[in-house]
Amino acid sequence: MTTEDENGTGQQQNEVVDPPTSQNEAQAPEVPQSVAETKENSDSSPAFVLGVDFGTDTAVIACASLKTIKPEILRNDISNQKTPVTIAFQGNERAFGDLAVQVATANKDSTISGVLRALGCKSVDDFKASTPFCTGRVEETENGLAFKVDYNGDELLLHPEQVMASFLAKFRKFANSKIKDGKVAASIVIPDCFTDDQRAAVRTASEISGVNVVQVIDRSAAIALNYGTKKSEEVLGDACVMYADIGHGYVTVSVYQWKGKTATKLAQQTVSDIGSAIIDEAIFDELNKICESKYGQKLAKNSKGAIRLRAVCRKLKETLSGVSEAAATCENLIDGQDICFTFTREKLEQACTEAKEKMLTLVKQVKESLKDDVKVSSCELVGGGFRVPWVKNAITEILGEDVPLSYTMDSMAAASMGATFAAARLFEPTGGIRRPAFDNLAKIEGDDGIYSLDSLPHSMEEERLLISKKLQQQLEDADRNAAEMKEARNKLEAFIFETRSAATSGGKFSELIKNDECVSFLNAAEEWLYDYENGGAKDDVTKDDFVNKYNALIQELEPSCSDYRKALEEERMKKEKELEEGAAKAAAELEASGGKDDHDFRKLSKPDRMKKVIMNKDEGTSLFKDGNFEPASLRYKRSLQHCDKFFDLSEEDKKEIEDIKLSLHLNIAMCHIKLEAWEFALKHIDEALKIDPESCKALYRRALVLEKQKDFDKAKNDLLKAQKISPDDKAVIRLMERVNIQIKRQDAKAKKMAQKMFG
Secondary structure, eight states: OOOOOTTSSSOOOSOSSOOOSSHHHHSOOOOOTTTOOOOOOTTSOOSEEEEEEEOSSEEEEEEEETTTOOOEEOOOTTSOSSEESEEEEETTEEEETHHHHHHTTTTGGGEEEOHHHHTTOOOHHHHHHHOTTOOSEEEEETTEEEEEEEETTEEEEEOHHHHHHHHHHHHHHHTHHHHTTSOEEEEEEEOTTOOHHHHHHHHHHHHHHTOOEEEEEEHHHHHHHHHHHTSOHHHHTTOEEEEEEEOSSOEEEEEEEEETTEEEEEEEEEESSSSHHHHHHHHHHHHHHHHHHHHSOOOOTTSHHHHHHHHHHHHHHHHHTTOSEEEEEEEEEETTEEEEEEEEHHHHHHHTHHHHHHHHHHHHHHHHTSOTTOOOOEEEEESGGGGSHHHHHHHHHHHOTTSOEEOOSOTTTHHHHHHHHHHHHTTOOSSSSOOGGGGGOOEEGGGTTEEEGGGSOOSSOHHHHHHHHHHHHHHHHHHHHHHHHHHHHHHHHHHHHHHHHHHHHTOTTGGGSOHHHHHHHHHHHHHHHHHHHHSSOGGGOOHHHHHHHHHHHHHHHHHHHHHHHHHHHHHHHHHHHHHHHHHHHHHHHHHHTTOOOOOOOOOOOHHHHHHHHHHHHHHHHHHHHTTOHHHHHHHHHHHHHHHTTOOSOOHHHHHHHHHHHHHHHHHHHHHHHHTTOHHHHHHHHHHHHHHOTTOHHHHHHHHHHHHHTTOHHHHHHHHHHHHHHOTTOHHHHHHHHHHHHHHHHHHHHHHHHHHHHHO
16 A cells, blocks of 8 residues: 655655546545435435534534434444544554543554644644643654554554544444434534634545534534533523633633524633643652652653553542542553552642643633623633642632532533534524424524535645545445454454363353364364464454354364354343343333433443443442532433343352442432422432341432431331441431420420310
8 A cells, every 4th residue: 555755855754645637546445324324415405413622632423413402422333422532553453542541551553643733734733732641653744734644554644634534433333322323413622712724624534534524513502502402492581691611721711692593702712831731740640759759760751651650640630529538559660560649629720830820810811801890700610620629629610609600511522412402503593384393493693603514615626535435435335344354353362262161160051062073163263363463374364264264163063063052042032031020110111201212222242241230330420529419320220220231140150230220219219309300319228228127228228218208217227227227427417306395396296286186
C-alpha cells in the first residue's frame, strides 16, 4: 500500500493508498449499511438525529427519533455511555475507546488521543504544549500535523481529520442497534473558541466518515438549548442564566437571556488552560515530585509510567470531591514497585492556585462584560470539573451568595442532547400535520453558534479528500475482517479446550464421551492451531479456514461425543430459559420505573458481564454525587439487570453477585429516598433484606422511610434490630431518638383523645 510522500522529500515512506489516477478510481467503494453508513440523501428527512459531543477526552452520543424528540444516550460496544477519544493501532487491528485506553501503556507510540486539539494545528510544539495529556507520535508535514502509527507492518501517517472521521464512523455503528436502516442526521458539538480553520477540519472529518453531519454547534449553544428545551416556557420566563461548563480540556462561561423558549447570547468566553485535565496535571506534578524525592526517579510526561500515574490522579481528584483525604495505589510504577500515594483536598487547592485565579478572572470578565442592568439569576454548572470544591467556591466568590448554583442538567449528556434538539429543528415540518414534539424545542436567537455544514469550507483539497475516503474504507474493511477472523479462531479454540477438559478431567457429562477416539481428533486440531500461531503461513489462513476446521471437527467427533453434545445442548436450553425469565423480571422493573431494557441477551463470560455490572454501578454513583438521583437509579437498575444475566456460577461467585445486588438495591432505595418516592424505596429495601436480613444499612433505611410515612412503631422495630447488629451506629442512634420523640407525641395525643372521650 503506497501514498504520496507526506514530507515532500521525494523519498518513499511505507504508505497507505495509491494516489488516484482518475476521480472514479479514488471514490470509496460502496459499503454495506451494517459496516458504515453512507451519506444519506439530503433531499429526504431523516428518521433520527444524533448529537455528538466530541470532547478532548471522551465523547458522548445522544440519539432521538424525530417522532418524539426524546434523546437518549447511546452505549458503546462495551455498554458504556462515555467513550474515550482514544484509538490504538495493533498489527492489522484498531481498538477504540476503553479498549484503546487499556493498551495505551504498552502501545503508547501507536495510540492516539487528544485529536480535538490537533484540528487546525500547524505546529507540533504548540499541540504538545496545549495537550500535555495526549499520546501518540506527532509530525509536521506539508499538509499540517499528522499522527504516526505502526499498522499492518507499515508506518501510517494520519491527519487529525482522518482520525476524527474514524471516530465518527465508529459512533455511527453504536447507533446501528437503535437506528438500524433509518436515515440519520448528526450535529457535532465543538468548543466555542474554534476558529474557521478548525470548523473546516470538522467538516472534512464528517465528509470522510460518511456520516450525514448537517451542522456543528458551539458547546455553550448546545447546553443552552438542552436547558431551555427541558424547561417550560413559564419556568424560563425572562431568566438570565450563566452556564459554567468545566470540561476536560476547555472551560466555557456563557450568559443567555431567555424570553420564553428563545435565548439570546449576551456573553461568552472559552479558555483551554483550566479544564479538569489541568487539575489532573497539577496532581500529577505533585505526585511526580514525590517520585523524584522519595524514589529518585522523575517520570517523563508521556512515559508509560506517566500514563499509569494519570489514571491514579483522576481517581484521587474524583475521590477528593467528597472527602478531605484520599489514597490510591499506582501499580508497577517505578522499578516494578506498586506505590501508594496519599493526597488531601488542601494540597489539591494549593496545587491549583494558578488555575483558581484563572477561573476567577474568567467568570469576572464574563460578568463585567454584561450591561449594568443585566442581573444573572442563576448559574448552571455543567461538566465533570465542577465536582472540585474550589471551582464552585470561585464562581460563588464572583457572583455572590445570592446567585444560586444549580445542577439541573445531566453533566455528561447536556451538550449531546442539546445538539440533537438543534438538529431536530432543521427538520421541523412546515406543512401538513404538525408534530407536537417540535413545539417544546428551545431556540437561539439568530442561530448564534450554530453552523450549517454546507456553509463551511473543507480543510483538504479534493484529491486528498478522496484519498482519505478510500483509506477510511480500507481501515473499516480491515477492522471487520480482523474481528471475524478472531471470532472464528476463538470459537474453534474454545471448543477444543472445553471438549478436551470434559474428556480428560472428568467434567460435567464426561462419562458420555468415548475418550480415545475424541482425544486423537482434538490433538490433530490443536496441532493445526499451533502451526497457525507459530508457523510462517499465518497470513495465508482465512476466516473460512477456521470455520471449515470447526465444522470438520464437529463431524469427526460425532461418533464419540454425540451424547455429550446432546446433554450440553439440553442444559444450555434450560439455563437460557432461566436467564430469559430473570432478565424479563429485571426489565419489567426497569420499565416500570421509567428505564428501558438494553436487550443484551448475549451469553457473556463472568468477567465480561461483571464489567457491565460495575460500569453501570459506577455511572450511577457518579450521577448520584452530582444530585442526578433519577438517572442514577436507572443506572443502578441497569446494573441490577446485568446481575440477573450471569450463568453457570460457582457458590463463591453466587455469593459475590448477591453482595453486589444487596448494594445495588440499597443504592436504588437511597435514590428514591432523595426523590421522596417512598414506596419504590421500600420495595428495594425489602429486596435487600431478602438477601441479607441482618443488613444494618437496610434496616436503617427502611426505618427512615417508615419515619417519613409516620409509621413510627414499625420504624422503631427496625431500629431495635439494627441496634443489636451495630450498637454504636450514630445514625441509628439519632434516628431512634427522633422516632421515640414522635411515639411519645402520638401516645400523648392518644391519651388526650381518650380523656376527652371517656372523661
